Amino acid sequence: MTELKNILYKVAINAVVGNTITNVNKIEFDSRKVGQEDVFVAIRGSVSDGHDFIEKAINQGALAVICEKTPDVIVNGVTYVEVQDTQSALAIMASNYYGSPSENLKLIGVTGTNGKTTIASLLYMLFKKAGFKVGLLSTVKIMVDIEEYKATHTTPDSLMINHYLKEMNKAGVEYCFMEVSSHGIHQKRTEGLAFAGGIFTNLSHDHLDYHNTFKEYRDVKKIFFDNLPEKAxxxxxxxDKNGVFMLQNTKAKQYTYGLKSYADYRGQILENSLGGLLLKLNDHEVWVKLIGTFNAYNLLAIFGTAELLGLETIETLQLLSDLHSVSGRFEYMISENKITAIVDYAHTPDALKNVLETINDIRTNNETLITIVGCGGDRDKTKRPVMGNIAAKLSNKTIFTSDNPRTENPDKIIEDIEKGVEPQHYKKTLSITDRRQAIKTACQLANKNDIILIAGKGHETYQEINGERMDFNDFEIIKKELKKLNK
Structure with a gap:
């Protein structure tokens, strides 16, 4: 049990009805999970409003209610705390409830459109190899040093973030690397957290179903940097032209990285092949197992972060050379009959373009590049024709298929993608709604030395159709299909 008054420390309060000097059990923002003597935080969501469930929460035993508007009917014995913003209040309360766990480790946030998962995950690997106890909060998984937990969102809710940070405290974790999404920033899930640093990767077309305009999407990302403390x-x-924009108004110490610009951490690609990259990082040469220009940027960000966190340059370079790709991020295999299969999470136009350009840079052009791509349902529709255009233009053959259609008709999604294909590329494309069949067809079309790219789902091990999640792993399926060709 914790005193309500202590949980409300630093929350902007408008009014209180009742007594805050009372002990409460736990914090909940889902009325279905409320139990005896809990605090219920009424959040206004895009689908439902928590204020409509205040009565239900009280009937289930809530002792206190945090809301933006105090209900007309007051129940005796229940404390009502009216606040400016319940999302912000939840984040601050969660941190207070768990004893401000972010202050007891060095928390680094990674934000941007592409590269968040790779940078956060590789930083986790690098610092583990350096002998530290490390935490990771990512799209792929959550790591409390060596304990692994399943991730459900890019940025978990405030309660979950602080719960895992508290677990990291218990495990003696010194550094935690965390993906920070635009949704997470906008919904104030990262408020109340003490960040020791922030990394900006890049900004391109994504999440416009949620943010409405690119400017709004960009400005939300900037909030993260505006809120960084002086010591960070x-x-x-x-x-990226938005990089310097992110630094405007930040109180944090400012650093830059780049391949083209004069920056604090400068990089140059000396060699780029399917075997890896030879890079020059601030006058030091290093060979790494990762591939492509986009990974050169990721490695520059990792190199800079490691230096800023106090690792020695030579040690950092040695550790970089030992890193391997993250699951579903340019993950590749070469079959017995010499067909290269690449699985990548590229689900935005910019990410797809980066991956295809990387493949085209390192191949001889004697091979056929076959791309399998789709777009998610119930998400930003404006990027569909753009992705269709990029895939058809930069591949020798393209198969449009289902991604996670969710509640949308997959054929309609594919029609939207096809609209972006220019007439001169029509003959290079075909559409197969069934993703498994699309992968099988690509394998049948491929000859020795050809390359198959499966884009969009990467690390995901499911396909979501009509609200149901079914087992589906791109990498495992293409491995099986290519094996069949060897028989």
Whole structure:
């Protein structure tokens, strides 16, 4: 049990009805999970409003209610706390409830459109190899040092974030690397957290179903940097025109990285092949197992962060050379009959373009590049024709298929993608709604030395159709299909 008054420390309160000097059990924002002597936080969501469930929460035993509007009917014995913003209040309360766990480790946030998962995950690996106890909060998984937990969102809710940070405290974790999504920032899930640093990767077309305009999407990302404290560092990609914009108004110490610009952490690609990259990082040469220009940027951000967190340069370079790709991020295999299969999470136009350009840079052009791509349902529709255009233009053959259609008709999604294909590329494309069949067809079309790219789902091990999640793993399926060709 914790005293309500202590949980409300630093929350902007408008009014109180009742007594805050009372002990409460736990905090909940889902009325279905409320139990005896809990605090219920009424959040206004895009689908439902928690204020409509205040009565239900009280009937289930809530002792206190945090709301933006105090109900007309007051129940005796229940404390009502009216606040400016319940999302912000929840984040601050969650931190207070768990004893401000972010203050007891160095928490680094990674934000941007592409590269968040790779950078956070590789930083986790690098610092583990350096001998530290490390935490990770990512799209793929949550790590409390060596204990692994399943991730459900890019940025979990405030209660979950602080719960895992508290577990990290218990495990003696010194550094935690965390993906920070635009949704998470907008919904104030990261408020109340003490960040020691922030990394900006890049900004391109994504999530416009949620943010409405690119400007709104960009400005939300900037909030993260605006809120960094003086003691923190802000490390941004100077080659992205939005990088310097992120630094405006930040109180944090400012640093930059880039391949094209003069920056604090400068990189140069000396060699780029399917075997890896030879890079020059601030006058030091290093060979790494990762592939492509986009990974050169990721490695620059990792190099800069490691230096800013106090690792020695030579040790950092040695550790970089030992890193391997993250699950579903340019993950590849070469079959017995010499067909290369690549699985990548590229689900935005910019990410798809980066991956295809990387493949085209390192191949001889004697091979056929076959791309399998789709777009998610119930998400930003404006990017569909753009992705269709990029895939058809930069591949020799393209198969449009289902991604996670969710509640949308997959054929309609594919029609939207096809609209972006220019007439001269029509003959290079075909559409197969069934994703498994699309992968099978690509394998049948491929000859020795050809390359198959399966884009969009990456690390995901499911396909979501009509609200149901079914087992589906791109990498495992193409492995099986290519094996069949060897028989």
């Amino acid at each position: 560092f802000a490390l941004v990609n100077k080659d």
